[in-house]
Amino acid sequence: MAGQGAGRVLAANLRARREEQGISLSELARRSGIAKGTLSQLESGTGNPTIETVFSLSNALGVAVSSLLSEVAAADVVVVRSDEVDVLSGDAVDLRMLRRIEAAGSLCEMYDQRVRPGKVQHSAGHPGIEHTVVVSGRLRITSGGAGHEVGPGDYVSLVASEPHSYEALDGPVLSVLLLEYPPDVRGPVVLPH
Secondary structure, three states, X not given: OOOHHHHHHHHHHHHXXXXXXXXXXXXXXXXXXXXXXXXXXHHHOOOOOOHHXXXXXXXXXXXXXXXXXXXXOOOOOOOOOHHHXXXXXXXXXXXXXXXXXXXXXXXXXXXEEEEOEOOEEEEOOXXXXXXXXXXXXXXXXXXXXXEEXXXXXOEEEEEOOOOEEEEEOOOOEEEEEEEXXXXXXXXXXXXXX
């Protein structure tokens, strides 16, 4: 995650979510497995989190990832410019959150997902259902011990609470990821002051 703006938003939202739940930095460190010093840096806007860090915080707080990374959109038309969205990187995946979508009591997050070849992105699991549409390249998605190879135009859905992984097979993979949360994982978004 690269930009000053994203760090500022994460800092404000992380602090707000933690304070809403009345938990200390020490307790959040215990729940998330992230060092207290690292959490302090994130809350001050000076940390540089990975995909794994943000998902660990999301799980520990029981909130959607977008509750940590998004500001409220106030317009009827929303345009997201690719060069204005910070990248959240992991071992093999770069994610850019494009939009938090709330409708009829449901919450979804839409991501531009790019999978780099040569490594595997593992997830221990997190709330929700992942929906992936491959735009270009070949992707192996493993969940429940079974691997599924997909290519351009193919769609895969998986229960994200189970361990799963993403691996680019022949080169870079461009895909769209929609993360659909269950009704009990919400979390409001706050604008930083």
